[in-house]
Amino acid sequence: MLEDDFSDVLRKAKRGVEIDDEALGNATGLAPARISDWTRGDGIPSDDEARALARVLRLDPGKFADAAAQRWHPDVALPEYVRHHPHDPHPSNGYLFFLQDGKTAALIDPAGLPQTLMNAIAEGPYALRYILITHKHEDHCDATADVARAFPDAQIVMHRADAFAIGPLAAKALPIVDGDELPFGDAASIRMLHTPGHTDGSSSFLFRSTLFTGDTLFAGSVGGAAGDRSTYGDILDSVRTKFFALDDATVVMPGHGPPSTIGEERAHNPFFTSR
Numbered sequence: 255m256l257e258d259d260f261s262d263v264l265r266k267a268k269r270g271v272e273i274d275d276e277a278l279g280n281a282t283g284l285a286p287a288r289i290s291d292w293t294r295g296d297g298i299p300s301d302d303e304a305r306a307l308a309r310v311l312r313l314d315p316g317k318f319a320d321a322a323a324q325r326w327h328p329d330v331a332l333p334e335y336v337r338h339h340p341h342d343p344h345p346s347n348g349y350l351f352f353l354q355d356g357k358t359a360a361l362i363d364p365a366g367l368p369q370t371l372m373n374a375i376a377e378g379p380y381a382l383r384y385i386l387i388t389h390k391h392e393d394h395c396d397a398t399a400d401v402a403r404a405f406p407d408a409q410i411v412m413h414r415a416d417a418f419a420i421g422p423l424a425a426k427a428l429p430i431v432d433g434d435e436l437p438f439g440d441a442a443s444i445r446m447l448h449t450p451g452h453t454d455g456s457s458s459f460l461f462r463s464t465l466f467t468g469d470t471l472f473a474g475s476v477g478g479a480a481g482d483r484s485t486y487g488d489i490l491d492s493v494r495t496k497f498f499a500l501d502d503a504t505v506v507m508p509g510h511g512p513p514s515t516i517g518e519e520r521a522h523n524p525f526f527t528s529r
């Protein structure tokens with residue numbers, strides 16, 4: 255199951271371009287009541303109707319029609335150096351990834367029941383070097399204090415604009431900016447990409463050929479624009495300029511929903527028009 259179905263994409267795009275059902279109906283010749291139904295997840299448009307909506311919403315018509323008909327689902331395996339762990343009771347994804355030694359690890363998003371995280375780290379057992387936080391929402395960082403207490407040597411990394419969410423620990427967080435490289439082991443590094451839009455401090459992390467995207471990019475969708483200053487346009491820009499500059503084979507590990515790749519997203523994500 256994708257994180258966002260057709261109705262979610264429709265809702266986010268309508269909000270993003272600031273158009274209501276009445277105006278969208280006028281622009282497409284479709285009945286506003288039907289557009290409202292589709293936005294609620296009640297029924298789906300035909301291919302032609304989806305294409306008409308996409309043209310006004312600045313989505314890719316073919317990809318949006320595919321989303322309505324559920325014609326695409328990525329089938330991407332986790333890289334061998336990445337482990338997924340649930341964020342119970344949150345619906346978000348957390349990840350651990352590690353160096354070739356199989357021991358030195360970094361954690362993406364400490365959230366959910368702390369014991370679940372402790373168990374995941376103990377399983378290696380891993381020496382935790384970094385606690386990397388993609389953004390300020392509690393389903394991505396509400397277990398930071400517990401993990402930091404259990405692993406005092408792990409460096410917290412979080413963009414300054416979002417760091418207030420972890421309270422007094424914000425003072426210990428490495429203030430990181432776009433393009434910074436975090437040394438990881440002797441020969442590796444983790445690159446931080448500042449990708450504002452979902453929140454002002456939204457950060458993505460690239461390790462080898464794996465990109466942890468938080469709530470900036472999901473398989474077939476993007477996160478909602480919930481920033482104080484940053485906007486829907488910023489989210490799309492972040493993906494276009496920072497993510498789509500990466501190799502097609504780069505694996506995308508999102509904060510919600512299944513993994514994907516940059517190539518799959520370029521080819522199928524309706525928010526991005528093929529040229």
Ligand SMILES: [Fe+2]
Nearest residue numbers: 389391452469
């Ligand atoms: Fe979020």
